[in-house]
Amino acid sequence: MAHLTRRGVVTTALATAAAGVLVPARTAAAAPARPSGPRPLARAHAHNDYLHPRPLHDALAHGFTSVEADVFLVDGELLVAHEAESLDPSRTLVSLYLDPLLARVRAHHGTVHAGYPEPLQLLIDIKTDGAATYRALDRVLRRYHHILSRSVHGRVRSGAVTPVVSGDRAARAPMEAQNTRYAFYDGRPEDLGTAAPASFIPLISGNWATSFGWRGTGPFPTAERDRLRTLVAAAHASGQRVRFWGTPDLAGPERDAVWTELVAADVDHLNTDDLAGLETFLRRRAPDSRRNS
Template sequence: MTRISFIFHSFSGRLCLMLLTALLCSSYSGSRGVQIHSHNDYQKNIPFYRAYSQQVNTIEADIYTAPASDDLLVAHDVQELDTALTLDEMYLDPLVFLFKQNQGRAWRGSEQILSLMIDLKTPLHPTIDRLIAKLEKHPEVFDPAVNPYAVRVVITGSRPDPSAFGEFPHFISFDGFIDVEYTPEQLERVALISEPFCRYAKWKGGPEPLPAQEKQVIEQLIAKSHKAGKPIRFWCSPDNAVAWETFRKLGIDIINTDQPEACTLYFQQNP
């Protein structure tokens, strides 16, 4: 598939914004009691816009440095880079456009904050340096000190050592680990705690309930994260209605899903 045809079939540019208008007419913007994370969002058949139209709380993109330019390419594996679009094309440019249309907010008239989780797949430097340079061009969109409704950018993947958090601009924060003892200053730069559910439990989301022993382990992790004052997200987790309800009852703050529409609809119908 050529690059041009890929862009067309991904509904990028203004054509996609026309589709977005229609999608927003049926989107859910009510209180859900939980946050929804669009996992590996770039792999959807309509990246960004599907999740955005549902007003999810977090959208995730994996990035690589482009070998022959200053671009950042969005892809899951190195093998996909030949046809990959740039971070600007898929996420940053649409956000800049929408913030202008929505009077400085992710969604017009909404106080909800959108987070963009960016997974650095190539080494920290120069990947994060290129990213920061792009974000600095639009402080009204990506800097909460300039705009309180700005997108919160969270770095995961190739992260710096916590002792170096202070070396990076205040408008980015970091994805945290449950087993790291952060100092109070470092903890201020941690946006959330993310852990692989499959490391701690083998439960696949039903039909039998989460086993008591596995439930106890997960509850301990949730309690530890909450004691640190941070929300928690589990990836590598079951992704169906039984799992979503179980996770809500357990007190998991951020529901990881590859099905943003179905997950949003579930919490709309089961507030």
């Protein structure tokens, strides 16, 4: 199963051939930094990360390995905000994410989390015209190319940070037209089984409420559990990871019940606004040698 971003690209030979993924060994300029801080959590995704008091830094302090930023293209700048009414020219993708990530990668000799070689996923949710915003994003990402994962003619090299583009679907066309990309595309369940390989769509994201009625109260209906596991198995067979948004996120037994089923089904990213809550949930579980929680 091919996995790009937080775990790098981990493949069987069959999935690698099918996805067109090539993973050369990481070259380090210096000895890796020793692990420090909390053990990274491979499943932890910070939804709307920029709403926390310290965007990016709070998530990393809780061990998160995936963060999400909404972006608006305004006068050529990529501004980070939840809604257009709250835009602030000082809060850019560069200032909140790319520059701090560059500093961390330099400090940790090639990784975001010290001593943890897997890439950080930076999910960039486009809120303005997808094609125009992606072109502006591509120009910015190329300035940080030495820390980013890339795809060159369908062959992927894993870097310290893997940008994945979500949001407005018009971004897809200009991305597919590129021979060299420093970002990847966030697919939807309907993209499963299509010709698009994991080297272009490494992530499948879906709205939990669209496919599942269960919200954590009572037992998980058997038909829904089977549907979840079938979807995850299909994605993994194609070398793609899975994330759901819209899962219950208020602390309580219902949220824990849904998270437990997601982990049991091997869903790759658990989506939350509650950094401490998800960290506590994952660290209380028995360590998973393959997933590192």
